Amino acid sequence: MTDQATADLWPGERTETARRLLLAAVESFANRGYHATTTRDIATAAGMSPAALYIHYPSKAALLSEISRTGHRSTLALVEDAEASSGEPVEQMRHLVEEFTAWHARGHTVGRIVNNELHALPEDAFAEVAELRIRIEDTVRRIIEKGVARGEFEVPDARTAARAVTSLGIDVARWYTDRSTESPEELGRRYSVLVLRMLGAEAG
Amino acid sequence: MTDQATADLWPGERTETARRLLLAAVESFANRGYHATTTRDIATAAGMSPAALYIHYPSKAALLSEISRTGHRSTLALVEDAEASSGEPVEQMRHLVEEFTAWHARGHTVGRIVNNELHALPEDAFAEVAELRIRIEDTVRRIIEKGVARGEFEVPDARTAARAVTSLGIDVARWYTDRSTESPEELGRRYSVLVLRMLGAEAG
DNA sequence: GTGGTGACTAAGCGCTTGCTTAGCATGTTG
DNA sequence: CAACATGCTAAGCAAGCGCTTAGTCACCAC
Numbered sequence: 494m495t496d497q498a499t500a501d502l503w504p505g506e507r508t509e510t511a512r513r514l515l516l517a518a519v520e521s522f523a524n525r526g527y528h529a530t531t532t533r534d535i536a537t538a539a540g541m542s543p544a545a546l547y548i549h550y551p552s553k554a555a556l557l558s559e560i561s562r563t564g565h566r567s568t569l570a571l572v573e574d575a576e577a578s579s580g581e582p583v584e585q586m587r588h589l590v591e592e593f594t595a596w597h598a599r600g601h602t603v604g605r606i607v608n609n610e611l612h613a614l615p616e617d618a619f620a621e622v623a624e625l626r627i628r629i630e631d632t633v634r635r636i637i638e639k640g641v642a643r644g645e646f647e648v649p650d651a652r653t654a655a656r657a658v659t660s661l662g663i664d665v666a667r668w669y670t671d672r673s674t675e676s677p678e679e680l681g682r683r684y685s686v687l688v689l690r691m692l693g694a695e696a697g
Numbered sequence: 698m699t700d701q702a703t704a705d706l707w708p709g710e711r712t713e714t715a716r717r718l719l720l721a722a723v724e725s726f727a728n729r730g731y732h733a734t735t736t737r738d739i740a741t742a743a744g745m746s747p748a749a750l751y752i753h754y755p756s757k758a759a760l761l762s763e764i765s766r767t768g769h770r771s772t773l774a775l776v777e778d779a780e781a782s783s784g785e786p787v788e789q790m791r792h793l794v795e796e797f798t799a800w801h802a803r804g805h806t807v808g809r810i811v812n813n814e815l816h817a818l819p820e821d822a823f824a825e826v827a828e829l830r831i832r833i834e835d836t837v838r839r840i841i842e843k844g845v846a847r848g849e850f851e852v853p854d855a856r857t858a859a860r861a862v863t864s865l866g867i868d869v870a871r872w873y874t875d876r877s878t879e880s881p882e883e884l885g886r887r888y889s890v891l892v893l894r895m896l897g898a899e900a901g
Numbered sequence: 902g903t904g905g906t907g908a909c910t911a912a913g914c915g916c917t918t919g920c921t922t923a924g925c926a927t928g929t930t931g
Numbered sequence: 932c933a934a935c936a937t938g939c940t941a942a943g944c945a946a947g948c949g950c951t952t953a954g955t956c957a958c959c960a961c
Contacts, residue, residue: 510938525816528732532919542940547920549938608871609813612729653879653887656872657865664864664871667812675857683857691895714908736949746910751950753908 582640604666647693786844808870
């Protein structure tokens with residue numbers, strides 16, 4: 494039931510049981526929302542009694558924190574890799590959109606939690622995650638500004654354009670389902686064409 | 698505390714008290730989420746005891762249904778007005794994006810409920826709302842297809858492009874706050890420039 | 902006045918929630 | 932073989948949930 498992309502985020506969680514609980518939490522939080530999910534839901538989905546959850550995680554909120562932190566770190570890494578992949582803004586942006594979009598399609602369950610359950614995070618996790626989100630948006634804006642300075646992009650306002658680019662990718666997690674006809678990779682390629690054109694780049 | 702755009706959605710709710718409850722529910726659902734909001738929260742914010750809520754609405758879910766239905770109807774009307782406003786796809790699309798974006802910025806509280814609390818809706822409200830969402834997306838796709846047929850737009854895939862256009866607007870409700878520097882109208886204009894370019898239209 | 906009505910509250914019911922406690926097998930160590 | 936650690940469960944606790952009940956008060960018709 495759990496997709497590979499999600500499972501890959503926690504390759505070696507402390508024990509196999511802890512991992513099963515985590516993946517069950519991802520599934521439940523994504524489908525029903527954090528507050529609508531009970532600890533009994535998670536434990537049952539992982540095939541154990543409610544009390545067993547607390548041997549592996551101190552609280553329901555700790556599960557959410559772990560999911561949100563890991564999801565955000567993974568996204569930031571992806572965005573920074575795209576920036577490092579080339580010196581050319583057009584190529585950087587193509588990579589970024591392709592992978593950012595595909596990530597949100599492939600891992601739309603984790604993506605939903607990452608983007609919609611921010612308000613449910615405990616303070617410390619929220620602080621870390623907010624910082625990561627800023628760094629993601631800053632990276633996108635930096636690429637756009639560099640492209641504009643070089644005359645390869647042309648936008649009315651870099652900040653707004655950066656918002657639009659990240660926004661497009663993030664929202665994929667909201668509507669993409671496993672029954673969608675486009676593969677995550679195909680969607681990424683199509684979105685990168687649209688985005689480059691949106692930014693006023695010449696070539697498709 | 699409640700913005701004018703939200704208040705305008707219910708110009709003449711049955712009684713003044715019913716309206717106060719509804720607006721308090723909008724505020725609470727948007728800030729904390731439906732499941733994290735208690736009927737006590739709503740009643741207290743409207744300045745009354747928890748039991749008074751049930752004189753005006755049969756349940757907490759009925760409040761959500763009312764908010765979601767009205768929000769969706771208002772959005773569909775806006776989209777259909779944009780299509781009717783001109784015979785030219787470029788003009789239709791400019792109007793659509795300008796107003797769709799501004800609506801989600803102005804009414805970002807209602808917008809968040811409309812787009813993120815679908816799973817919490819009772820069955821009958823969900824069915825109505827799902828139908829409205831399809832009509833919104835269909836209208837956007839129709840405009841794009843007409844533009845492509847006329848040689849005024851050029852996109853790899855109309856369905857994907859329609860998703861991207863609606864997605865951009867919807868996601869505004871997630872990140873826009875009253876402290877955002879751009880006005881809803883200004884944001885709408887900037888987004889319409891980006892979208893038209895994304896669709897391969899000549900003029901900005 | 903009297904009876905009726907509509908908007909409201911204080912109190913609380915039954916249930917579910919996140920989490921804890923006490924105890925039970927199993928395996929490992931000396 | 933005793934002593935302990937580990938990973939789990941059955942049972943349940945306090946708190947909070949959506950919603951109901953019983954009753955109060957202001958107002959209006961006659």
